[in-house]
Amino acid sequence: MNMLTGLRSAALPSLGRRFLSSALLLPLLGCAGADPSTESENVQASQQGVTLDPVGVCNQDPRVNLGLVPLAICAGARVFFDEKFNGNGRACGTCHPAANNYTIDPKFIATLPSTDPLFVGDNPIFAGTLETADLRSPLASVRENVDGFEHVEYKFVGRAVSHTLSLATSITRDPADNTSAAFSQRVGWGGDGAPGDGSLRSFLDGAIKQHYTTDKNRTPGTSFRVPSDAERDQVLAFQLALGRTNELNLSQVTVSDAGAATGKTAFMDPLQGRCNECHSNAGANALASGKNRNFNTGTLLAPGTFSTLPDGRLLFDGGFGGQNKAEPDLTLANPAGVEFGVAFGDGSFSVPPLIEAADTGPFFHSHNVGQASDPAQGLEQAVAFYGSNTFLLSPAAKELNGRFNGAEVKVGPVIQPIARFLRVLNAAFNLAIAKQRLDASRSLNIAYWAYRDDVQKGLLRLASEEIDDAVRVLQAASDLHVAQQTGLQSAMALIAQGVATSDPSVRKARTESALTLVQSAKAALGTNMNFSLGAGNLMF
Numbered sequence: 173m174n175m176l177t178g179l180r181s182a183a184l185p186s187l188g189r190r191f192l193s194s195a196l197l198l199p200l201l202g203c204a205g206a207d208p209s210t211e212s213e214n215v216q217a218s219q220q221g222v223t224l225d226p227v228g229v230c231n232q233d234p235r236v237n238l239g240l241v242p243l244a245i246c247a248g249a250r251v252f253f254d255e256k257f258n259g260n261g262r263a264c265g266t267c268h269p270a271a272n273n274y275t276i277d278p279k280f281i282a283t284l285p286s287t288d289p290l291f292v293g294d295n296p297i298f299a300g301t302l303e304t305a306d307l308r309s310p311l312a313s314v315r316e317n318v319d320g321f322e323h324v325e326y327k328f329v330g331r332a333v334s335h336t337l338s339l340a341t342s343i344t345r346d347p348a349d350n351t352s353a354a355f356s357q358r359v360g361w362g363g364d365g366a367p368g369d370g371s372l373r374s375f376l377d378g379a380i381k382q383h384y385t386t387d388k389n390r391t392p393g394t395s396f397r398v399p400s401d402a403e404r405d406q407v408l409a410f411q412l413a414l415g416r417t418n419e420l421n422l423s424q425v426t427v428s429d430a431g432a433a434t435g436k437t438a439f440m441d442p443l444q445g446r447c448n449e450c451h452s453n454a455g456a457n458a459l460a461s462g463k464n465r466n467f468n469t470g471t472l473l474a475p476g477t478f479s480t481l482p483d484g485r486l487l488f489d490g491g492f493g494g495q496n497k498a499e500p501d502l503t504l505a506n507p508a509g510v511e512f513g514v515a516f517g518d519g520s521f522s523v524p525p526l527i528e529a530a531d532t533g534p535f536f537h538s539h540n541v542g543q544a545s546d547p548a549q550g551l552e553q554a555v556a557f558y559g560s561n562t563f564l565l566s567p568a569a570k571e572l573n574g575r576f577n578g579a580e581v582k583v584g585p586v587i588q589p590i591a592r593f594l595r596v597l598n599a600a601f602n603l604a605i606a607k608q609r610l611d612a613s614r615s616l617n618i619a620y621w622a623y624r625d626d627v628q629k630g631l632l633r634l635a636s637e638e639i640d641d642a643v644r645v646l647q648a649a650s651d652l653h654v655a656q657q658t659g660l661q662s663a664m665a666l667i668a669q670g671v672a673t674s675d676p677s678v679r680k681a682r683t684e685s686a687l688t689l690v691q692s693a694k695a696a697l698g699t700n701m702n703f704s705l706g707a708g709n710l711m712f
Contacts, residue, residue: 223258223397226250226406234624240612241707248410249711251403258397259384260298261289264376264407267314267333267383270712271637273532274414275335278312278544300325301388306477310544312534313477317382318362319494319516321390327516329489330477331361332539337415337528340706342456343372346463351492351520358464361537362491363522373408413708415528416601419453420701427596427698429652435593438586445558445590446581447526449572454597456525466492466520470566471557473504476538478513489537490517519567529554530591530598530648531641548644552591559583592652595645599653600701602642603660603694607687608705609635610667614683621676629671630712632683636667639690656693663689 230236230246253265266289268274276290284290293302293315301324303314313330320327343357355363355370366375376399385395392398399407422440427433438445439454450467452459472488479487481500490502494516504513521537529535534542535554542550563569564580573580583590613631616624643660646652663686670682694701 224250224255226255226403234616234620234627235612235710238615238619240615241710242409244406244409245413245707246711248406248408248413249708251399251407252410253712255403257380257384257399258386259380259395260292260302260386262292262384263289264379266290268336270634273335273528273547273641274337275532276312276333277532277534277539277547278308278310279546281307281312297387301385302383306330310534311477311539312544313539314383318360318365319490320496322496324388326479326481326487328479329487331489331537332534334361334524334537335528335532336411338417338455338525339372339414340412340417341415341419342464342523342525344457344463346458346461346465348458348461348463349465349467349520351466351518358466358522361521362493362517363464363466363520364492364495372411373404376404376407410708410711413706415605415706415709416703417706418704419455419457420527420597420703422448422453424700425698426700427593428696429592429596429698431589431649432593432596432652432698435586435589435591439590439593442576443579444582444586446572446583447558447590449575450523450568451526454526454594456523458523464523466522467568468519468566469521469558469568470562471521471536471538472515472519473562474536474538474540476540481514486513488513488515490515491519491521491537493518493520526594527597527601530595530645531602546644546648548641549648551594551648552587555583555587555591555594559587588649592649595649595652596697597701599642599645600694600697601703602638602645603690603697604701604703604705605709606635606638606642607690607694608709609638610683610687610690612710614680614687617676617680617683622674625676625679628679631710632667632671632679634712635686635690636664639664639667642693653693653697656696659689659693663693 226247227243229250230243233246235241236243236246253263256263267276272280281290290307292298293304306313306315311330311332313332315328316331317324317328343359345356345358347353351363355366357366357371359365359370359372359375364370365378366372367378368374380396380399381390387395389395422436425436427436439447442449449459450465452462456464458465472491476489478489481487487500488504494501497516500514500516502515502517502519503511504515505511530551531548533547533550533554534540534544535550541554541557557563558581569581609631613628613635616628639660643657646657666682666686670679673679
């Protein structure tokens with residue numbers, strides 16, 4: 173089952189599909205919402221339109237000097253968070269802040285000041301070309317011209333900004349879905365979000381053209397600066413080092429909560445949840461191939477942002493393959509055959525990973541499922557979609573049924589257990605990253621004592637964000653690891669003390685105490701939820 177086939181990211185074909193799949197994507201927009209910069213002088217310079225020297229900055233970064241982060245990954249992070257490409261003030265981190273799971277959602281957006289570069293589209297000079305009011309709506313959607321820029325006033329879609337975690341595990345194209353090989357990798361919500369060869373490396377170019385422009389013309393060299401090959405390589409290295417770099421083996425994973433264990437069984441059973449067929453090992457790849465496959469699960473019919481063609485027809489988001497076509501190539505009709513809309517594309521979307529899902533709602537490419545008030549709420553609604561007629565009558569469901577002698581998936585009775593299982597996986601992932609950051613902060617503390625303690629404190633803050641995500645994800649289900657929630661709240665209190673103190677010895681002690689609580693809580697969730705984590709998680 174292509175669970176949460178919308179969980180991936182707006183299509184940034186420029187930022188377009190992973191954008192905000194990055195929305196303002198992958199490399200996208202500014203540094204808003206990120207923790208205090210460790211290179212303030214360079215941030216100030218970039219705000220004045222001066223190109224950064226990421227390698228020079230990173231040669232002075234204690235994370236690089238101590239061997240915690242490779243130079244190329246650090247340099248990519250500096251481009252991602254700080255470089256504006258002589259554009260309108262945005263950077264990749266504008267829509268992909270490290271402190272918010274590299275995505276934006278209604279709750280996060282509501283905390284930003286009106287001067288944040290995310291809202292540059294409010295300027296009348298961008299009318300009809302950049303994101304405006306929809307960013308502040310419950311959908312928190314960004315405008316994407318995924319099908320071409322010929323008519324930006326109506327040829328656009330509204331998409332959620334997907335997180336950029338664990339891209340190394342989720343972008344290998346699966347030829348078995350019969351989509352065009354012109355897109356070499358699965359980037360963005362539609363899987364075709366990058367220009368040129370369709371690779372993650374090329375995504376930066378599309379993101380800049382879509383979201384960084386200073387005017388409606390989008391003229392390279394005038395409206396924005398085109399990235400260099402070195403910058404493309406650096407950002408790619410950073411993106412591939414975010415989140416996890418491995419897949420779990422669910423057959424070896426045990427979860428201690430009985431309800432979550434029931435959910436694991438249903439997740440893997442093709443006659444119940446059937447989730448593992450399209451989200452093998454709770455990742456983003458099809459079980460049959462181990463690669464990312466596009467599916468038409470009916471999510472293009474989900475309520476969301478749509479536009480209207482000059483002739484009055486409603487234009488929906490058609491997913492993959494609608495680029496540069498003069499007329500829509502997909503007609504949408506109700507069961508009685510009455511047309512109600514059209515779209516550019518084939519109706520299929522790229523499968524997102526599920527380990528990262530529980531704290532990155534609302535869900536699907538349109539953000540139409542979940543709770544705008546808290547991204548950790550609403551996962552149960554996303555699972556329930558796969559028991560709805562919208563999914564059960566979709567091409568993807570029918571194709572899956574054919575593999576199992578016509579038997580339909582039976583998600584209804586196991587919605588809560590499956591969501592409970594996914595919540596445990598997500599909490600374990602959050603705590604693994606929290607530990608990674610706490611370990612790094614402690615190592616820097618020991619090696620450098622008070623020198624560049626802004627980096628130490630930044631890592632502590634980010635670790636606390638992950639712990640908070642884990643607590644909220646567990647709290648959203650009834651009686652799910654309550655004792656561990658209490659211990660994790662104590663860990664956050666210790667981290668806050670470590671950030672507040674100016675005494676390195678006190679900070680070290682508080683960090684070590686928090687580490688003990690985090691490790692204990694993760695161990696209580698179950699076994700063999702072991703993640704290989706990228707060094708990019710240590711950057712901000």
